[in-house]
Each structure stands twice: as C-alpha cells, then as structure tokens.
Amino acid sequence: MRRLRLAVGERLESRWALATAPFTVAVLPDTQYYSQSYPDTFKAQTRWIVDHKASDSIAFVSQLGDIVQTGSSTTQWTNADAAMDILDGNLATTPDGLIPYSATIGNHDYRTMYTKPNGAAFYEQYFSSARYRGRSWYLEESGRLGAHAQVFTAGGYRFLHLTFQFEPLDSDLAWAQGVIGRNPGMPTIVSTHSYLNPTTKARMARLNGDVGFAGDPSNTGEQVFQKLIRPHPQIILVMNGHFSGEYHQTSLNAAGQPVHEMVADYQSRSNGGDGWMNLLRFDIDAGTISVKTHNVLSGAYETDADSQFSFAVDFRGRFGPPAVAEVGASIFQQGRVSGGVAYAGAVDTQLRQGDPATTFATATSLLVDAADSAQTNASQVLLRFDSIVGAAAGQVPSGARIVSARLVLDSTNPGAGGRFHRLLSPWNTTVTWNSLAGGVQADGREAASVSVAQAGTAFRTPLVPALTGFTLDVTADVQAWADGAANNGWAVLPWNAGTDGWAFSSSEATAIDKRPRLEIDWVRPTANVAVFQQGVSGYAGAVDTMLAQSRPTGGFAAAAVAWSGSAVGQQQVALLRFDGLIGAASGQIPAGATIDSARLVLTTPASIAGAAGGGGTLLRLKKPFTAGATWASALAGNGVQPDGIEAEVVADRVIGSVAEGVCSFDVTASVQAWAGGAANQGWAIRGGSTDAWGIATSDSPAVGERPRLVVTWRPAAVRSAPAGAARLPIDTAVLAAAFATLDSETKPRPRRLIVS
Numbered sequence: 001m002r003r004l005r006l007a008v009g010e011r012l013e014s015r016w017a018l019a020t021a022p023f024t025v026a027v028l029p030d031t032q033y034y035s036q037s038y039p040d041t042f043k044a045q046t047r048w049i050v051d052h053k054a055s056d057s058i059a060f061v062s063q064l065g066d067i068v069q070t071g072s073s074t075t076q077w078t079n080a081d082a083a084m085d086i087l088d089g090n091l092a093t094t095p096d097g098l099i100p101y102s103a104t105i106g107n108h109d110y111r112t113m114y115t116k117p118n119g120a121a122f123y124e125q126y127f128s129s130a131r132y133r134g135r136s137w138y139l140e141e142s143g144r145l146g147a148h149a150q151v152f153t154a155g156g157y158r159f160l161h162l163t164f165q166f167e168p169l170d171s172d173l174a175w176a177q178g179v180i181g182r183n184p185g186m187p188t189i190v191s192t193h194s195y196l197n198p199t200t201k202a203r204m205a206r207l208n209g210d211v212g213f214a215g216d217p218s219n220t221g222e223q224v225f226q227k228l229i230r231p232h233p234q235i236i237l238v239m240n241g242h243f244s245g246e247y248h249q250t251s252l253n254a255a256g257q258p259v260h261e262m263v264a265d266y267q268s269r270s271n272g273g274d275g276w277m278n279l280l281r282f283d284i285d286a287g288t289i290s291v292k293t294h295n296v297l298s299g300a301y302e303t304d305a306d307s308q309f310s311f312a313v314d315f316r317g318r319f320g321p322p323a324v325a326e327v328g329a330s331i332f333q334q335g336r337v338s339g340g341v342a343y344a345g346a347v348d349t350q351l352r353q354g355d356p357a358t359t360f361a362t363a364t365s366l367l368v369d370a371a372d373s374a375q376t377n378a379s380q381v382l383l384r385f386d387s388i389v390g391a392a393a394g395q396v397p398s399g400a401r402i403v404s405a406r407l408v409l410d411s412t413n414p415g416a417g418g419r420f421h422r423l424l425s426p427w428n429t430t431v432t433w434n435s436l437a438g439g440v441q442a443d444g445r446e447a448a449s450v451s452v453a454q455a456g457t458a459f460r461t462p463l464v465p466a467l468t469g470f471t472l473d474v475t476a477d478v479q480a481w482a483d484g485a486a487n488n489g490w491a492v493l494p495w496n497a498g499t500d501g502w503a504f505s506s507s508e509a510t511a512i513d514k515r516p517r518l519e520i521d522w523v524r525p526t527a528n529v530a531v532f533q534q535g536v537s538g539y540a541g542a543v544d545t546m547l548a549q550s551r552p553t554g555g556f557a558a559a560a561v562a563w564s565g566s567a568v569g570q571q572q573v574a575l576l577r578f579d580g581l582i583g584a585a586s587g588q589i590p591a592g593a594t595i596d597s598a599r600l601v602l603t604t605p606a607s608i609a610g611a612a613g614g615g616g617t618l619l620r621l622k623k624p625f626t627a628g629a630t631w632a633s634a635l636a637g638n639g640v641q642p643d644g645i646e647a648e649v650v651a652d653r654v655i656g657s658v659a660e661g662v663c664s665f666d667v668t669a670s671v672q673a674w675a676g677g678a679a680n681q682g683w684a685i686r687g688g689s690t691d692a693w694g695i696a697t698s699d700s701p702a703v704g705e706r707p708r709l710v711v712t713w714r715p716a717a718v719r720s721a722p723a724g725a726a727r728l729p730i731d732t733a734v735l736a737a738a739f740a741t742l743d744s745e746t747k748p749r750p751r752r753l754i755v756s
Contacts (some may be wrong), residue, residue: 001427012229023057023154025189025280029241029265032108033272034083041192041275041297042083044678048296049547050086050098054337056279059154061087063240065106065146065166065193066267067123070110077122084127090513100137105165106193106242107147107209114209116165116218120145133654136666139183140650142175151177151186155284156322157315158596160186166193166207166242167218173228180232182669184676185594187319188235190228195221195240196263198247198306204260205730230254236313237262237280237289244268246306248291257318259739260289260311269440276302284315284322316387328524330396332385333517334507340395345386345488346507346516351433351440353378361429364508368418369501370494376634379501380439381418382427384516385487389482396482399525399620403599403710404662405478407453409470415502416495417456421447422477423488447491452476455502466501468514471661478520491547521599521664523712529618530589531706532578534698537587541579542698542707543682547571547631547639557627560700561608564616564685565692573640575694578709582675592716598671600683601664603696603705615655619647620670621681640684647684655685658693671711692710 026049034042051059054411063084068076105123112118123145132138132148139149139160146165151158164172180188183673196203203221212218219227221240233255234737240263248262266273275297281290293307294300302308303693315322334346350360350367354377360366371378389396396402408421421442433439440446453472455500456464464470475492494502505514525528534542546562548554549571562574582589600618604611619642625634635646642649653665667683674680687693694703696705 006695011171020156021057021301022283022285023279023281026058026061027278027280028063029062029263030061030106031080031083031274032044032066032069032076032106033267035067035080036073036272038067039079039083041271041273042079043086044275045277045296046083051088051586052648053099057154060097060152060161061101061151062161062163062189062191062239063101063103063193064239064264065104066108066241067103067106067127069108071109071113071120071122074122076350077126079480080127090515091258096137099445102150102161102163102191103485104148104163104193109146109166115168116145116169116210116284118165118210118285119406123224129654132755138177139669139691140291142172144169144172144175147172149176149183151183155282155315157284157319158190162188163278167207167212167220168192169212169216169218169223169490170227171216173219176228177232177256180234182595182673184234184235184672186317187315188232189236190235191501191670192224192238192240194242195224195238196247196249196261197221197243198245198263199243201247201249203435225251229259233257233318235259236318237311239263241265246293246310246449247619248306248309251313254265258312260313262291264683266295273448274298274742282313287312287316289313293696300694318630325480328396330388330394330520330522331517332388332520333512334515335512336517343394345388346383346427347386348382348383348506348508348516349429349431351380351382351431351436353433353439357434359430361599362508364441364506364510365412365503366492366497367413367414367501368492368494369417370496370498372499377493378439378492381492382423382431382435382440382489383516384423384427384487385516386487388478388518388520390489396478396520396522398484399556400481400482401527401529402475402479402482403474403521403523404519404520404601404724405475405521406519406662407474408517408519409472409728410505410509410516411455411464411467411470411502412505413501413503414463414466415456416498416500417454417502418492418498419451419479420450420453420472420474420490420492421449422453422480422601423447423491426488427485437453442491442493447493453490456491456495456498457519463500470504473662474518478518482522504740527596527712528593528710528714530581530587530713532581533703533713534706534709535703536706539580539587541581542577543579543625543627544574544576544697544699544707545625545627545629546572546574547629547634548620551630552632552637553630555628555630558699560697561611561694562685562697563606563687563692563694563706565613565687565690572687573693574639575629575682576619576685576697576707577625577680578707579680579681581671581709581711589671589711589713590715591675591677593675593713594716595668595672595675596712596714597665598668598711599664600667601662601708601710602699603662603707604658604694605696605700605705607701608659608694610692611694612658613690614687614689615693616685616688617642617651618653618655618665618667619651619684619686621684622646622679623647625681640686642686652683655688667709676715 057270107114110120127143150161266276279292287313293302366381367379367381546556563572564574
C-alpha cells in the first residue's frame with residue numbers, strides 16, 4: 001500500500017518534559033523601532049533565541065506589542081515578519097516551527113494609532129491565525145484582533161498562554177474566559193500591551209486609547225485585573241510593554257493566591273532598545289520564576305532590582321504534582337540535532353548483484369531493483385536506525401506503546417518500489433551481495449518472510465513517485481523493537497519482476513533533510529492509556545456517518561469511507577463519536593481525570609481513489625446524532641453549523657490538505673471537557689475546499705484504518721489552596737459571545753466532489 005506524506009498534518013508533540021527540568025520563556029518588549037530602523041537588531045534577538053533554545057531550554061517566546069512603529073508601513077511589517085520568521089525555521093521540514101510564540105497588538109500596530117475601529121490590516125496579514133494553523137501548540141483565535149491562545153509543555157506542566165490587544169475589549173475578555181473554562185487547571189500566562197505602569201507603579205486606571213465599540217468597550221489594566229485575572233486562580237503571570245521602563249509587583253487573586261505582574265519596555269534607550277529583552281527562568285523544584293534582562297548584542301545582563309528579580313510560585317500546591325514524560329515523540333535522522341546532540345546511528349547500504357563484491361557504505365542514493373530478464377542486475381537496500389530504544393533523552397522507552405511510527409524517505413527516482421522486511425540477523429556496511437550469499441532472502445531466517453511496510457504494489461502500478469517525504473507506516477516493526485526484539489533494521493527487496501528501479505537518498509546525502517528519517521510517537525508503559533478503536537480489545541462504541549447535501553435522505557451508516565468537502569450547493573460533512581469514553585470500567589477514562597494528551601488518529605485510505613483531499617475543520621458537536629442521520633434529518637437539515645448551538649464556534653483543529661496515510665490531531669480540549677462532565681456528542685469534519693477528503697470509518701474492513709482515539713490521563717489531582725480558593729464564577733458583566741474564528745484556509749487541488 002502506497003503511503004504518501006501529509007502535505008499539512010500534525011505529529012504527536014511531546015506533552016510533558018522529563019521530570020521538572022527548569023525552562024525559559026523569552027520576552028520581546030516593544031520592537032517598534034527595530035522594525036522601523038534597526039531590523040538587524042530584531043533579527044539578532046530571534047536568532048539568539050533559536051541559537052540558545054537547547055542550552056537555555058527556551059519553551060516559549062512572547063512579543064508584547066508595538067511590533068512596528070507605523071501600523072500602515074509595509075516595510076516595517078515586512079521587517080517584523082522576517083525577524084519572527086526565524087522562530088519558524090524551515091516549515092517544510094519543521095511544520096511546528098522551532099519554538100512556540102505569540103505576537104500581540106500594541107497601539108502602534110493599528111492602521112491608525114490607538115484606533116481600534118480602523119483595524120490592523122497588516123497585523124492580520126502577517127500575524128493572524130493563518131500564520132499558525134496546523135501547529136500543534138496553537139490553540140485558537142477569538143476572531144478579534146490579536147486575541148490568541150497557545151499551549152506549551154515544560155517542567156512537567158502544560159501551560160496556557162493568552163494574548164490580547166492593547167486595552168482589550170469586553171469581547172476579548174469573554175473569549176479568554178471561555179478558553180480558560182475549556183482548559184481548566186493549567187498554569188496560565190497572559191500577555192498584553194498596556195496593563196501595569198512603571199511610573200505610577202500601579203495598573204492603569206484610565207484608558208489612553210479609544211473607548212472601543214458600542215456595546216463592546218475597551219478595558220484599562222485595572223478592569224482587566226478585576227474582570228479576568230482576579231476571578232481565575234490558574235493565572236499566575238501577566239506581562240506587558242507600552243510604558244518605557246521596568247517594574248514588577250505581586251497581587252492576590254480572589255482565592256488569595258499570588259498573581260505576578262511585570263512591565264518592561266526598552267524603546268526609549270539608544271538605537272530603539274539596543275537588543276535588550278527578558279528571560280524568565282521557571283524552576284518547578286525551587287518554586288520560582290527568575291527574571292533576567294539580557295542584551296543579545298553585547299551579551300551583558302542588567303542586575304538592578306527592576307531588571308533581575310524572582311517571583312515565588314508554588315506549582316505543586318496550586319496545580320498538583322508535575323507529570324512525567326508519559327507521552328513523547330522521537331525523531332531519528334543522521335546529523336539531526338535533538339537535545340543538543342546530533343544523531344549518528346543511521347546505517348544503510350545496498351547489495352548489487354552486478355557488483356557482487358563491492359560495498360556501498362558511502363553511496364548517497366540507494367537503489368531497489370529486480371533483475372531484468374536474463375540479467376544479473378538486481379539491487380537490494382539495507383537500512384537501520386541504531387539506539388532508538390533506551391532511557392536517554394530522545395529515545396523511545398523500553399516497552400513503550402508505539403502510537404505511530406513512520407519511515408520518511410526522499411524518493412529520488414520513480415519506480416516499482418519494494419517490500420520492507422524486518423531483518424533477523426545483524427549486519428554492517430561492509431556486507432556485499434556475495435558476503436550474504438546472493439543478497440538477502442525473505443525466508444524467516446535472514447529476513448522476515450512477511451513485509452509489514454511496502455512501497456508500491458506487487459503489480460507495480462502505480463509507480464512510487466519522486467517525492468520528498470515519501471512515508472511508510474512501520475509501527476509494527478518499531479513496536480517489536482520497543483518490546484525487546486533485536487533491531488537489525490530492514491531489507492528493502494524488490495517486487496518480483498519489479499524491474500523499474502526505485503531509488504531514495506541515503507544517510508550520506510549532503511542535505512540532512514533528504515536523509516531517511518524515523519518518526520515515532522509513543523506512550524510510556526507506565527502511563528494510564530485508554531485506546532478506543534472499533535473492533536479492537538472488545539470496543540464497539542464508535543459511531544460515524546456522513547451527511548451529503550446532494551443525497552439529503554441518503555444514509556451512510558455502513559459506509560467504509562466518510563467524505564468531507566464543499567462546493568456550490570454540494571456539501572459533505574463527516575460525523576464521528578466514540579461512546580463510552582468516561583466511566584469506572586476497565587479501559588475507560590475516570591470521570592474528572594486530568595487529560596494529559598488525546599489524539600484522534602485518522603486514515604486516508606490509499607485504496608480509495610481520490611481519498612486525499614483538502615482537509616477541513618474539526619468541530620466539537622453540541623447536539624447528538626445517530627448512525628442513521630441524513631442531511632435532511634440531522635441538525636436542522638442544513639449540515640453542521642459552527643454557531644455554538646449545533647457545534648462549537650471555535651474548531652478543535654483546522655486541518656490542511658491531507659495526502660494518503662495516517663494523520664493524527666490533538667483533541668485534548670474536547671476529551672478534557674467530556675472527562676469534566678460535558679456531554680460527549682463527538683465531532684463533525686466540515687470540508688474546507690472543493691477537494692473532498694475521504695476518511696476510513698469504523699466500518700472499514702481494514703481494522704487498523706478505523707478511527708482511533710488515544711488518551712493518556714491522570715486521576716484528578718487534589719490541590720491544596722487557601723480557604724475559599726474554589727474557582728469563582730465568571731464576572732457576568734463581561735460575558736459576551738465569543739467571535740467566530742476566521743474561515744479555514746486550505747490549499748485545494750483540483751478534484752471532483754465525491755459522494756460515496
């Protein structure tokens with residue numbers, strides 16, 4: 001079965017850092033003069049962050065507003081974009097970017113300074129949710145300017161970060177309350193532009209911008225504290241810029257717990273700030289957040305009381321014990337740096353019948369080819385990744401459950417492909433066709449008789465294309481190695497009569513991103529893991545179907561594939577639910593549990609023509625459906641609307657174009673809500689383009705392709721807090737409907753809308 005890499009997709013991010021290692025949040029106060037006149041300084045700051053990501057364990061970057069000096073200047077926004085792009089790296093090879101980050105709106109970032117009604121078109125162009133969609137750490141946007149939510153994991157905790165515009169509106173605060181409500185119990189950081197004033201040494205009590213909109217007023221720093229910060233005990237830190245200078249203070253929330261507040265802004269110094277920035281060091285074991293002020297140009301640190309200080313935070317008492325690394329992602333690629341160490345365990349070579357005594361240890365291209373008629377020119381490939389299982393950082397723990405393992409190759413020459421047989425005997429790069437007595441045989445002694453992964457088909461049609469990122473599912477093989485089987489790698493053997501040679505880059509390829517890569521998503525054997533997949537381990541609670549506008553009374557309860565897609569007058573919506581998730585029985589998630597990670601794993605079947613497609617939006621349903629639902633009978637007979645009544649306004653995920661194979665999506669927020677008592681109505685996938693996407697359903701004859709939900713959880717933590725520290729009700733004065741997210745963006749490929 002041919003497996004193509006996701007054009008836009010998610011990888012299972014590591015949810016929890018090992019133990020409670022200290023980590024850093026980097027803070028970039030007002031960068032306006034850098035964008036206007038000193039763009040190299042702005043780039044130096046973000047480059048320093050990337051260069052020190054590993055050594056300083058930088059987990060997140062917050063830019064505090066006034067990104068530019070003149071909100072209508074194309075040049076300034078282009079400079080800012082180029083500087084922040086450094087935090088992304090090469091998105092083709094690191095689709096999550098290098099470091100999670102945010103950038104908020106300051107008064108200078110509006111088209112007209114201080115004036116919200118005139119909008120911030122350039123901010124929307126460069127820093128709206130479209131910039132971050134598809135990244136595992138980006139949670140959602142309110143639909144108003146600059147209101148974003150991100151998550152990042154460090155020190156054994158999953159942190160929530162909220163950012164909103166200069167003097168936020170009531171609707172911004174209502175949205176933030178909703179995000180906190182959907183992500184309870186997470187240490188939360190708030191970044192905005194105007195809040196604390198270093199001159200008055202107090203939160204702003206008056207507006208110095210516009211008053212907002214009719215029925216949706218702006219808020220001062222003091223109003224933000226009273227309406228949002230004080231009622232929500234999970235908020236531990238508030239940061240802002242705007243006012244030149246430095247100051248910090250500690251206030252108490254309504255539960256009597258400390259909330260730390262700090263302002264920093266260096267724009268009034270020479271050269272627009274001279275490269276000064278803040279580094280916040282979080283030490284879970286010590287219970288501190290230590291702030292340093294650093295100059296990336298000179299390497300100097302300021303040590304006065306306003307520049308270097310510490311806040312006390314009792315993380316354990318407030319948020320329960322930190323988690324261990326129960327869930328992780330390991331990537332192995334020759335020369336790829338992870339945790340400050342370059343991986344050097346990839347081994348590969350080829351065996352050539354036509355050069356039977358020659359070794360190919362340094363070959364940059366590996367050929368798989370069957371002998372032509374009456375010829376002796378067959379070619380086999382041997383490939384192995386050493387040291388993938390162990391206790392060291394970056395390795396897969398022994399005995400771990402492998403959620404997904406993918407072998408990613410740079411297919412350089414289209415051809416018939418081949419079969420990946422697990423090798424049963426050790427080898428090194430000096431082996432030859434002759435030394436192995438006529439190459440490798442899939443006889444159950446030299447190599448497994450059955451291949452788990454294959455490229456192409458036995459009939460050699462279609463050919464394996466030339467493709468950077470050709471992906472094969474090797475989960476079964478990696479699971480065997482994690483369980484203790486000897487890892488001798490694979491022999492890639494040609495199909496019988498597969499004489500159209502197929503080649504891919506070796507671990508000696510000049511460019512690191514062209515070398516073979518093994519991506520493994522795993523959960524630790526000690527983790528509390530619940531896996532739900534129809535027909536596996538007795539589970540029978542999956543319900544799915546499709547609503548098709550072109551067949552309004554048609555039922556698809558038994559369909560093996562559900563489609564999502566949209567065209568003029570023709571929509572298709574896939575519906576999916578896993579019943580019986582929460583409960584006290586074996587295999588269920590206990591009510592009230594803390595959800596560390598929840599992944600929805602879907603398969604785009606390679607066996608179904610046109611299944612690859614334009615993705616869509618994954619929406620948590622608020623009304624029930626049955627497998628017998630039709631377009632005419634379900635949810636008001638108009639498909640699924642993200643209106644807060646039929647489905648949530650904010651999507652769990654916006655899914656970009658998807659190719660054949662396995663993809664997985666973070667649905668932690670949904671499962672956490674259900675564990676907390678919300679009704680589980682499942683999800684709808686609304687198509688994002690006319691390029692329909694086909695998803696294997698729970699009725700697929702291939703059990704392994706059916707939808708799978710993998711959840712790791714912890715029992716509800718018992719947290720100590722002062723008397724009266726229970727979560728207070730949200731201030732009703734600021735309750736307002738959250739604004740819809742921007743329409744999903746996809747990159748459709750021409751394909752007809754398919755109704756199966």
